[in-house]
Amino acid sequence: MNEAINHAGHLLHFDSALHWCFLIALFGFVVGGAWVVVRILIPLRHLARQASGIMQGELPRFDRRISGIGEIEQMRRSLNHMMGQVQAAQARELTYRNALTESQENERRRVARDIHDDTIQSLVLVSHHLELAARAAKAANQPGADHLDNARTQVVQTIEGLRQIIGDLRPSMLEELGLADALEALCDRHPKLCFAVQGAVCDIAPAQELALFRAAQEAIYNAEHHAQARQISARLIYTDSAVSLEVCDDGIGFAIPHHLQEFAVRGHYGLLGIRERIQHLGGQLQLFSTPAAGTRLMVTVPLSQKALAAA
Ligand SMILES: Nc1ncnc2c1ncn2[C@@H]1O[C@H](COP(=O)(O)OP(=O)(O)OP(=O)(O)O)[C@@H](O)[C@H]1O
Ligand SMILES: [Mg+2]
Structure with a gap:
């Protein structure tokens, strides 16, 4: 009889120990789960939300500190640093491209000035000589006066075309007329x-x-x-x-x-x-x-x- 009571007591003891073990494990599981949620999942979600703009081609700032495990905060700092560098590189590139646009405009002005001062002046002189030659040929009743006239017309047309090119290269009307x-x-x-x-x-x-x-x-x-x-x-x-x-x-x-x-x-x-x-x-x-x-x-x-x- 005593043995049976003892056996029952052991069983009861074992049962309640199992019960406690289970409770402790459950508690550990709940606490661990909560820790994972609070320290990892929520901060990661914050980070992912901040990063979502990257997909749309934006450069979001990661400047808000994220509570969570150190690795996530470190990742945020790295992303922030990277975004800063990308922005700085973009700003440098933009400055460079603007400088390029400006030098392109200067180059256009220079080419326009050269065409105007050299090429067109020479062609004007050629057309003047052709006109004189045509007149002389006509006065002397020599053949070829028509050819000289045609050549002069072509030179005048070329001058006109070059003036249009100059207008595109250096819109001087902008300065003169607005x-x-x-x-x-x-x-x-x-x-x-x-x-x-x-x-x-x-x-x-x-x-x-x-x-x-x-x-x-x-x-x-x-x-x-x-x-x-x-x-x-x-x-x-x-x-x-x-x-x-x-x-x-x-x-x-x-x-x-x-x-x-x-x-x-x-x-x-x-x-x-x-x-x-x-x-x-x-x-x-x-x-x-x-x-x-x-x-x-x-x-x-x-x-x-x-x-x-x-x-
Ligand atoms: N008014 C328009 N109608 C139809 N398609 C257009 C028009 N404007 C631009 N596009 C399209 O957009 C493209 C890009 O135009 P964009 O001016 O940037 O370059 P591009 O004219 O092809 O070359 P470039 O660098 O010499 O200007 C063109 O290739 C064309 O397919
Ligand atoms: Mg174009």
Whole structure:
């Protein structure tokens, strides 16, 4: 009888020990689980949320400290450092590209000056001599006067063509007449193009004028070469705070990539170049295009404080 009671007591003792073990294990499991959630999963989720912008091509900052295990915080610091470096590299590249644009403009000016001062002056002299020779041939009733006349006409046409090239390279009309007239002259050379000015014309910074003029050249070139458009229109819009240039066509349109850099990767730099130049001046490029329904490009630069004060 005593033995049976003893045996039952052992069993009871063993049972309650098992019970305690189970409770302790359960407690350990719950505490461990909570620790994993609080110290690993939640901080990782924070980090993943902060990093999600990278997928959209953004450069998010990882500057908020994340509580959690040290490795996650270390990962955040590394990502933050990496983003800082990428941003700095992008800023350096942008400065470099802006400097490149500026030196390109200087180079264009130099080439335009050379064509004007050397080539055109020489051709003017040639045309003058041809005219004299033709006159002399006619007076002496010699054959070949017509050929000399034709040669002179061709030289005059070549001079005209070179003057147009100079106008593209160095839009001197911009300096002489201002943006609106220079754009009108540019549009006059394109038969499909109609041009209009909206709002009260005011002076803007020369760099802004040049950027809008270059944007117009690129947009018109694109509309003529890629769009198969029947009609192209350009509008210069002056408002109280900004100047915009809009170029629309009724052509085939195109799929605008999420990032214009995608065009650059494929060797197309025109639109990206416009955007960078305009952004450098505090403005923006907007592009709307629908396949088979045409394209609308709009660049806007803010009026400078000086222009606003004078308005
Ligand atoms: N108005 C438009 N209509 C239809 N497609 C266009 C138009 N403008 C641009 N595109 C498309 O967008 C692409 C990129 O244009 P972007 O001006 O950047 O480069 P590009 O004209 O091809 O070359 P470039 O570097 O000489 O300018 C073009 O190749 C063309 O496919
Ligand atoms: Mg182009």
